[in-house]
Amino acid sequence: MKPIDFLATVNTLKRIPRSGWITHGVSLQDVESVADHTFSTCVISLLLADLEQRQGVRVNAERVLRTATLHDLAEAFTFDISKSYLTYLGKRGSAIKSEIEAFAWKHLVRKLGSPKLSNDYLKLQKEYVSNMTIEAQIVHAADGIDILLQILELRRRGCPANSLQDLWGETVNRVKETPIRSAKVLLKLITKEERHLAR
Numbered sequence: 001m002k003p004i005d006f007l008a009t010v011n012t013l014k015r016i017p018r019s020g021w022i023t024h025g026v027s028l029q030d031v032e033s034v035a036d037h038t039f040s041t042c043v044i045s046l047l048l049a050d051l052e053q054r055q056g057v058r059v060n061a062e063r064v065l066r067t068a069t070l071h072d073l074a075e076a077f078t079f080d081i082s083k084s085y086l087t088y089l090g091k092r093g094s095a096i097k098s099e100i101e102a103f104a105w106k107h108l109v110r111k112l113g114s115p116k117l118s119n120d121y122l123k124l125q126k127e128y129v130s131n132m133t134i135e136a137q138i139v140h141a142a143d144g145i146d147i148l149l150q151i152l153e154l155r156r157r158g159c160p161a162n163s164l165q166d167l168w169g170e171t172v173n174r175v176k177e178t179p180i181r182s183a184k185v186l187l188k189l190i191t192k193e194e195r196h197l198a199r
Helices: 003-014 019-023 034-054 061-070 083-110 115-130 134-156 161-176 181-198
Strands: none
Touching: 003 034, 003 083, 034 061, 034 134, 034 181, 061 115, 061 134, 083 115, 115 134, 134 161, 134 181, 161 181
């Protein structure tokens, strides 16, 4: 395998829709791709890393960006497995998704043609999944903030608020639990904007 095979696989993310939006009644033409989401998550992650550093928090910004860039690459093989789909699998739904994505990751990084590079990327993904480092926590917070910003954008385009309300509430609660202080500041600004839209 060669790095070009890895890049060709990654390129497919431009065509893979974020299926969770479809289950919330968003029309396919308004659904972002996984690549769209990844780009936005990267920018938000960068901002959060910079804001945390300015508050004196030790953050490896390069590791944050590497993690954000790679965090959804498995979806090149698995597609975007919506949480709505997981409910049909019962209690083991999340575990099954994690197992599938772990196998997809191993398959994907083999395409790099470098065992060391493959191992480095696998470590980053495992770090993201475990969510134990500040870098991983920043990316998780950015992922949630991106969802909230996308909901606001869809609302501005005329998507009914009630179809997205459960996702909004669930994601707000998830971001509230983050230890990343700057993410909580952004969350306050986002929820203020949502209240303005609701008027």
